[in-house]
Amino acid sequence: MLKIGKLTDYGIVVLNHLAQSASLQQSTDDIGLATGLATATVRKVMKALADAGLVITRRGAHGGYRLARSPLQISVLDVVEAFEGPVALTECSTDDHHCDITENCSLASNWGGINQLLMQVLSRVTLEDLRNPHVQDRLYRELVQQSPRIQLVNL
Amino acid sequence: MLKIGKLTDYGIVVLNHLAQSASLQQSTDDIGLATGLATATVRKVMKALADAGLVITRRGAHGGYRLARSPLQISVLDVVEAFEGPVALTECSTDDHHCDITENCSLASNWGGINQLLMQVLSRVTLEDLRNPHVQDRLYRELVQQSPRIQLVNL
DNA sequence: CGCAATCAATACCAACTTGGTATGATTTGA
DNA sequence: TCAAATCATACCAAGTTGGTATTGATTGCG
Numbered sequence: 066m067l068k069i070g071k072l073t074d075y076g077i078v079v080l081n082h083l084a085q086s087a088s089l090q091q092s093t094d095d096i097g098l099a100t101g102l103a104t105a106t107v108r109k110v111m112k113a114l115a116d117a118g119l120v121i122t123r124r125g126a127h128g129g130y131r132l133a134r135s136p137l138q139i140s141v142l143d144v145v146e147a148f149e150g151p152v153a154l155t156e157c158s159t160d161d162h163h164c165d166i167t168e169n170c171s172l173a174s175n176w177g178g179i180n181q182l183l184m185q186v187l188s189r190v191t192l193e194d195l196r197n198p199h200v201q202d203r204l205y206r207e208l209v210q211q212s213p214r215i216q217l218v219n220l
Numbered sequence: 221m222l223k224i225g226k227l228t229d230y231g232i233v234v235l236n237h238l239a240q241s242a243s244l245q246q247s248t249d250d251i252g253l254a255t256g257l258a259t260a261t262v263r264k265v266m267k268a269l270a271d272a273g274l275v276i277t278r279r280g281a282h283g284g285y286r287l288a289r290s291p292l293q294i295s296v297l298d299v300v301e302a303f304e305g306p307v308a309l310t311e312c313s314t315d316d317h318h319c320d321i322t323e324n325c326s327l328a329s330n331w332g333g334i335n336q337l338l339m340q341v342l343s344r345v346t347l348e349d350l351r352n353p354h355v356q357d358r359l360y361r362e363l364v365q366q367s368p369r370i371q372l373v374n375l
Numbered sequence: 376c377g378c379a380a381t382c383a384a385t386a387c388c389a390a391c392t393t394g395g396t397a398t399g400a401t402t403t404g405a
Numbered sequence: 406t407c408a409a410a411t412c413a414t415a416c417c418a419a420g421t422t423g424g425t426a427t428t429g430a431t432t433g434c435g
Binding site for chain 1: 222223224226229232296300304307308309310330331333334337338341342345349350
Binding site: 092093094108111112115122123124125126127128129130 | 379380381382383384
């Protein structure tokens with residue numbers, strides 16, 4: 066299904082909530098209440114986000130979480146990698162790859178190229194884009210101006 | 221990990237083998253021998269490919285499989301969908317989506333856009349591209365000429 | 376100080392998915 | 406008819422995932 070985990074989805078939801086709550090420190094209970102997720106689950110989500118450096122945590126009384134940086138600077142790739150680790154479509158794309166079918170794998174090494182493509186795309190979509198349905202427009206502008214190496218027009 | 225299943229990978233390997241064996245009818249044993257996969261596994265792979273219409277099968281004596289169409293007309297998306305079903309990053313992207321966290325899901329519906337993006341990319345890479353390391357060049361030429369709607373340059 | 380609020384780190388478990396294999400039925404060609 | 410193949414299932418072990426519980430550490434405050 067080429068799917069992502071639910072936790073990753075939750076991650077986006079939570080980040081979005083943090084984004085619209087601006088600078089407010091949010092406890093796991095707050096977040097759980099606002100998003101409809103069980104606090105226990107929220108805790109798991111937050112840990113992944115914290116480990117990835119996407120949120121900043123403060124412990125103790127009146128502690129909680131807040132975004133580590135602007136929604137414009139958080140890409141979908143960031144979130145995906147936070148929960149699912151490095152994007153590696155096949156095991157051959159991994160570092161410790163020792164194929165049983167080595168000969169044929171050499172050809173399939175182009176999975177690496179596809180990996181690159183997908184990562185490029187995911188890294189171009191930010192949390193801010195998800196919040197406002199202007200993805201197409203933004204992608205167009207940013208990609209054409211900032212990086213002529215890859216262009217995605219009018220998906 | 222945003223990974224695809226091994227079977228999908230096998231599918232690519234097998235299709236590649238069929239591609240370089242041209243019009244020859246290949247039995248599961250042949251394919252297994254050539255690719256290093258167990259014949260039982262090959263059978264499973266072939267079924268998925270056949271169901272998806274990517275290979276044509278002939279039963280009975282001297283039967284076997286052959287490509288249903290040119291390697292130029294088989295996209296990575298075709299293969300991925302053959303094994304993993306429709307690309308749906310999240311369950312919300314599916315038809316029968318009834319979210320527990322409906323309110324927040326509305327925002328995350330932009331996963332749909334990302335889905336579209338990824339599918340665009342995958343549909344642009346063909347089996348032929350995987351066989352020859354000219355993906356970048358081909359993508360550039362085809363996309364610019366044939367469809368100015370999406371452009372991927374020099375990944 | 377001592378308590379309450381809050382995150383951190385594990386550990387656990389049921390449910391599902393995946394990869395791989397086996398088995399018997401069906402079709403085809405000679 | 407017989408052998409060569411695929412077809413359709415069914416099965417199972419192993420791993421992954423989602424969700425929860427438990428215990429410990431940290432911080433603020435009265």
